[in-house]
Amino acid sequence: MKGQRTERLIRTASRFLTCPSKQLSLTSLAEDFLVSKTVISDDVSIIDEALTREGLGGISVDRGRTGGASFVPRIAASVKDSLLKEIMEILNSEDRFLPGGLVYYSDILFNPHYALRLGYAMASLFNDTRPDVVMTSEVKGIPLAIFTAHAMGIPLAVCRFRNRASDGSAVTVHYPTKNGEVKAMYMGTKQLNKGKRVLIVDDFMRGGSTVSGMLLVAKEFGAEVAGTGIFMVSSDPEVKVVSSYKALLRLDGVEKRQPMVTLWE
Numbered sequence: 001m002k003g004q005r006t007e008r009l010i011r012t013a014s015r016f017l018t019c020p021s022k023q024l025s026l027t028s029l030a031e032d033f034l035v036s037k038t039v040i041s042d043d044v045s046i047i048d049e050a051l052t053r054e055g056l057g058g059i060s061v062d063r064g065r066t067g068g069a070s071f072v073p074r075i076a077a078s079v080k081d082s083l084l085k086e087i088m089e090i091l092n093s094e095d096r097f098l099p100g101g102l103v104y105y106s107d108i109l110f111n112p113h114y115a116l117r118l119g120y121a122m123a124s125l126f127n128d129t130r131p132d133v134v135m136t137s138e139v140k141g142i143p144l145a146i147f148t149a150h151a152m153g154i155p156l157a158v159c160r161f162r163n164r165a166s167d168g169s170a171v172t173v174h175y176p177t178k179n180g181e182v183k184a185m186y187m188g189t190k191q192l193n194k195g196k197r198v199l200i201v202d203d204f205m206r207g208g209s210t211v212s213g214m215l216l217v218a219k220e221f222g223a224e225v226a227g228t229g230i231f232m233v234s235s236d237p238e239v240k241v242v243s244s245y246k247a248l249l250r251l252d253g254v255e256k257r258q259p260m261v262t263l264w265e
Contacts (some may be wrong), residue, residue, distance in 0.1 A: 006157075013051075019070075020150060021071070023072070038225075041061075041206070055075060055078060058072060058074065066228075070245075073152075075120050075121050081083060083114075084248060088227065088249065088261050091105055096223045101236065106140055109231065115147050116218045122152045123148050126234075128201075128202045131226040131227070132198070133156070133157075133192060134148050135217070136158055136200070136201050136214075140203040141231075143210055144201055148229070148247065156190070158187075159186065159217055160186045161183065169188070171186070171220050173216040175213035178206070183213065198226060200218070201202060203230045204234070208241035211245070227244075227245075227246065230245055230248070232249040234251045235250055
């Protein structure tokens with residue numbers, strides 16, 4: 001369906017943006033729009049330059065036999081900082097801080113306006129790790145994890161704290177919490193396969209017990225952990241059960257009863 005170039009650029013860009021990290025055939029695009037592959041390649045270059053200027057990422061082109069291209073989200077540092085500072089301003093409202101060293105942020109993570117961009121920001125931290133699956137635990141980690149998975153073009157696997165018949169057979173692990181309790185975590189056997197690379201994403205980490213539970217799940221499945229990303233990490237306690245992770249925000253001053261959300265550095 002041949003049309004004006006402006007329309008073709010918009011339609012081509014929309015295909016890239018709706019399927020991040022998924023390769024599209026340049027040959028198929030050329031056939032769809034009744035133009036040559038050279039013309040489509042020029043279009044892709046224009047879209048790549050525009051997305052790069054917007055700080056959203058860019059188009060990765062495979063010059064091999066397949067001749068495919070994909071939109072790879074890589075949020076620029078300035079764009080990420082602007083997003084996180086906007087969220088920090090909201091979260092640092094006094095009525096957001098809850099007893100027990102917690103902060104209310106559910107409305108942020110469950111709002112697609114923020115969650116989509118946070119997912120792109122999280123994916124940008126791990127683009128080079130090439131995971132096969134994003135793993136999280138219910139409930140508040142799910143929106144961030146699903147948008148991270150969307151940005152990376154991979155599926156999401158969810159660890160549950162209660163086994164459900166609808167999940168089929170499940171693997172169970174037990175892990176200790178900071179209070180000395182032992183909790184159970186379940187993962188449906190159909191969600192993860194041996195040898196897969198797993199990116200763990202969670203909403204909040206204090207001591208790291210929940211993440212340690214997910215690490216045990218990955219180990220039980222024979223999966224390889226590609227990385228761990230957290231929306232917000234409490235600076236207290238300083239020593240975590242998990243030694244390696246990246247985060248977007250940090251919660252400081254809990255022990256001094258002067259909590260404040262800051263950028264993770």
